[in-house]
Amino acid sequence: MYYPVAVAVVKYRNDIFQSDLRAMIFDNSSFLSNAGAYGINDLDLVRYTFSGVAARKLISSETNSENLISIAEKIIEEYFNVKGNKREDYVYRYLDPGLCAYSSYHYKLLQKIEQVLGPFRNIGLTGDYWRGASIEACFRSAEEAVQKLIYMNDIAPEHESC
Ligand SMILES: Cc1cc2nc3c(=O)[nH]c(=O)nc-3n(C[C@H](O)[C@H](O)[C@H](O)COP(=O)(O)OP(=O)(O)OC[C@H]3O[C@@H](n4cnc5c(N)ncnc54)[C@H](O)[C@@H]3O)c2cc1C
Structure with missing residues (x-):
């Protein structure tokens, strides 16, 4: 069984992460499954991944990518330097089928x-x-x-x- 996934890689004006804190994962109640630096030294480049049961209510081929990225930013702003940090560029893909899911059997x-x-x-x-x-x-x-x-x-x- 395969489920959809949406991914955005966003470049910001200033660093989002610190060198010793470059990623965070979120539980299945969150729209965002993880946010991480897209390279060890690319602290201003974030990959947002939207997958899982909560994300599936939000993502589709029609989803507005800018809105989705704004939602992700709101989720991580408590932990990382994203507030007021200008988005300079981004790429976005929605994939369906995306990720393989495994049953208990x-x-x-x-x-x-x-x-x-x-x-x-x-x-x-x-x-x-x-x-x-x-x-x-x-x-x-x-x-x-x-x-x-x-x-x-x-x-x-x-x-x-x-
Ligand atoms: C958005 C996204 C992000 C991910 N990020 C990560 C990550 O950061 N780290 C990680 O470890 N994993 C990640 N994964 C998971 C990982 O990429 C996949 O699990 C893995 O690529 C699956 O490999 P596969 O060989 O099963 O299929 P695929 O990589 O999809 O390879 C299948 C290949 O078969 C080809 N093909 C299909 N049909 C035919 C046909 N009829 N004839 C000939 N060729 C055909 C396709 O073109 C494709 O090249 C990610 C997956 C997605 C979707």
């Missing part, structure tokens, strides 16, 4: 997929649904898929072909 789905497709030696499965959505997890699952293809095709050629 996700492992059962994976077992079922493995059962059906695992024996096919020319199919290696990968993706955010497999090992997790982080880039690192996606790389790990891609590596596993490649290893499976190599193993099934080179080391164990006697396996049944699809």
Whole structure:
């Protein structure tokens, strides 16, 4: 299952963050899931991510990006230097589908997929649904898929072909 996400990267005139405090995450009651510096030394560049159950009531392909950014600024102004800090530029994207969501029984789905497709030696499965959505997890699952293809095709050629 995939849910939508909206992301804005905003450049401000002055630094928003301090070098030792460059990001904050918010719980699922917030429209904003996180705000973080878009680079270790880019303290004036913020990536706002809108995802989760609260954000889904607010974001759509019709959402006004400037309003959304204003809402995010209001949320972080208590913690960071955003009040009166001029927005100089920004980029915004709404993605639907966006982020992979996992049910408590996700492992059962994976077992079922493995059962059906695992024996096919020319199919290696990968993706955010497999090992997790982080880039690192996606790389790990891609590596596993490649290893499976190599193993099934080179080391164990006697396996049944699809
Ligand atoms: C807005 C956003 C911000 C994120 N930020 C972070 C982050 O900061 N850190 C982090 O770790 N993760 C982040 N993620 C999560 C991470 O980017 C994804 O979980 C990951 O990219 C998913 O990898 P994937 O290989 O499953 O799919 P994708 O990266 O979507 O790759 C699938 C590829 O398949 C191609 N494709 C699709 N259909 C076909 C077809 N029929 N034929 C050929 N090619 C096809 C697509 O063009 C695409 O290149 C973010 C995700 C989103 C949406």
